[in-house]
Amino acid sequence: MSSEPAAIAPSELLEAARVSKAWPFEEARKLVARLEKEGRERTVLFETGYGPSGLPHIGTFGEVARTTMVRRAFECLMPGVPTRLLCFSDDMDGMRKIPDNVPDRSFLEPYLHMPLTSVPDPFGGEFESFGHHNNAMLRRFLDTFGFDYEFASATDYYKSGRLDPILKRVAERYDAIMAIMLPTLGPERRATYSPFLPISPRTGRVLYVPIKKVNAEDATITFDDEDGEETTLPVTGGHVKLQWKPDFGARWAALNVDFEMFGKDHGPNMGVYDAICKALDGRPPEHFVYELFLDENGEKISKSKGNGLTxxxxxxxxxxxxxxxxxxxxxxxxxxxxxxxxxxxxxxxxxxxxxxxxxxxxxxxxxxxxHIHGGNPPAIELPVSFALLLNLVSASNAHDKDVLWGFISRHAPDVTPQSHPELDRLVGYAIRYFDDFVKPTKVFRAPDEVEAEALRGLSEKLGTLPADAGSTDIQNAMLDVAREIERYQDHTKKSPEGGPGVSVAFFQMIYQVLIGQERGPRFGSFVALYGIENTRKLIARALAGEDLSKS
Incomplete structure (x- = not known):
């Protein structure tokens, strides 16, 4: 195990942070300039938003992780200035569609357009609502990972009155906000649009209806409810919520948010959010727009679709x-x-x-x-890569950690699960990953005559090496074999002796025939770990036409 890296002196850290090109420091320096322009020190508020219409996905986690990285960079640049990270859940949004990944979609159909915190929990009823369930899933992971954050529920903020002052101001600046919003809408939407969405006192649904009157003096709105009856509600106390674009700007103004990042799909609306924040006497936060995550088909990942990774x-x-x-x-x-x-x-x-x-x-x-470890990364020695572990599982058909550790300990006697717990953890991951994703896709092929001759030559060459030969000696022996075979000579490269180099086709062949994969890590390293004698037996089985997918 390596010794811990020496701590960086504060003065040296500050000097390096001021010029670092790492993107979290670039964003943090914008916040430093923001505070210096104000000429005062105060708590700096970082915010992330989450729409709990479905289970949180990795993109949600990424937003919190990345914001935390910027926060740590800022704290490095301005030590002693207090910071907060607020994870805000828009759980008062109406459920506009039923997610695909719930146990029983029909169970949720009667609750369409109701606030997510008013929709029953479809996952066994452990939580107060669907929104509460999804919030809990997000918090569970954030807590597990150790993020330093405060959680905020839009439902709580609306109903407790914490947003009442800004909602009254929206009523007062109603015409100014409409002037910002209307040019961004199509003709039909423009005719019925309002920044206020009333929540029907009769059905509990979030209503997208025209607002007949906005009374700024008593902070009320008048509209026709779903049954056609004219209804007047206060904009305070959770009786209404804001449309999502005004909600962004209003929240920034209400909470004095200093930094918020969001995905590229929000990018075109950033100017709208900022304009609404300014119309409500707020200062827009510093922004960072990140690109979206895609699934294996190149489509945007979605909480409601459940595509991509959880x-x-x-x-x-x-x-x-x-x-x-x-x-x-x-x-x-x-x-x-x-x-x-x-x-x-x-x-x-x-x-x-x-x-x-x-x-x-x-x-x-x-x-x-x-950035991952907040400036204090651990010192971990990893003598075997994850890719090599996967190949070792593949070649040995190991299904438990003891088998893999047998190979590792033979290769490196001083390396044990006790001395290298991180490697032991990766051994378990490698077995699970291989069983679920590598094994089902493995395709072995038989060698042709040239390939079979190359493999026989390789086995003979390996037989001349000592059993404890290192990966470099093994790799060089393999290259010596390949250079003698015309098919694998690469005349665009030069060997140390000045002759042709070795084509990658040689190593691709080895992986396809012996491992059942298209490619892998440096094969000499694999042989050193798996063992020369075991590798020669593997070659012999392939040449004999045996099924290498079985142990």
Missing amino acids: IDEWLTYAPTESLALYMFQRPRQAKKLYFDVIPRAVDEYYQHLAAYQRQDTKERLGNPVW
Whole structure:
């Protein structure tokens, strides 16, 4: 186990933070400028929004994780200035459609257009409502991951009166807000639009109806209810809610939000949110617009569709830190979010962690692990990569950790589950991931004559090496075999002796024939871990036409 990296001196940290090109620091410096312009120090409020119309997905987690990264960067730049992170749930929204991933869709049909916190819980009735259930699912994960946040429910804010002052101001500035909104709407929508959505006192539904009168003096609205009866309600106390665009701007003004990020789908409306906030005497927060996550088919992931990965699904096969890394990387670039991305994210996390100990302060602040761990990443030595573990499971058909540890301990006698608990954790993840995703897709093929001759040559060459040969010696031996075979000579590359290099087709063949996959990590490293004798037996079985999918 490596020693913990030395702590960075505060003065050195501040100097590096002021020039770091890591995106959280770039966003944090905007907040520093915001406070310096005000000329005063105060609590800085970070906010994230969540629509609990369905179960929270990884995109929801990503928004909180990324906002936390900006918050930590800001605290590094302005130590001592208090900050808060408010996770705001828009749970008073009407349920406009029934999600696909609930147990019984017909159960929810009578509750269409009712506030989510008035819709019964379809998941066994443990919670007060559907909204409460989805809020609990979000909080459960945020708590598990250890985020420092405050949770806020729109229903609570509306009904408790915390939003009453801003709702009265919306009534007072009604014409100004309509002037902002109407140009953004089509002719039909424009004819019936109002920033206020009354909640029917008769049916409990959120109503999209024309507002006949807005009385700013007594803060009421008048409209025709669903049965046609003219009704007057106060805009305060949870009797109405705001349409989603005015709700954004009004909340920013009411709570004095300093920073909020949102997905690209909100980007075109950002100017509308800002204009409404200003019309209500607020100052719009600093923004960060991130790209959307896509499923394996390139479609936007959706809570109601249930496509893409859930938080629990990712964490079944990989540690939370790998998920945080995926959130940190290229936030302004659209990325596919499905099971195939997990192994690479796992290995990249540990590569960054290993690099951190060798880096200077400036490099460390650009390293994702600084942001993932709030400036205090652990020192973890990982002698075997996740990709190698997956190949080891594949070749050995291991179904329990003891089998894999037998190979690992033979290769590295000083490495045990007790000395390397992080590796032990990855062994368990590798077995689960292989069983669920790799094994069902494995396709072995028989070698042709050239390939069979290459494999026989490889086995003979490996037989000349000592049993404890290192991965580099094994890799060089494999290259020596391939260079003698015309099919695998790559004349665009040069060998150390000046002859042709080796084509990747050689290694692709090995993986296809011996492992049943198209590609994998450095094969010499795999052989060193699996064992030379075991690899030769694997080659012999392939040449004999045996079914390598079975142990």
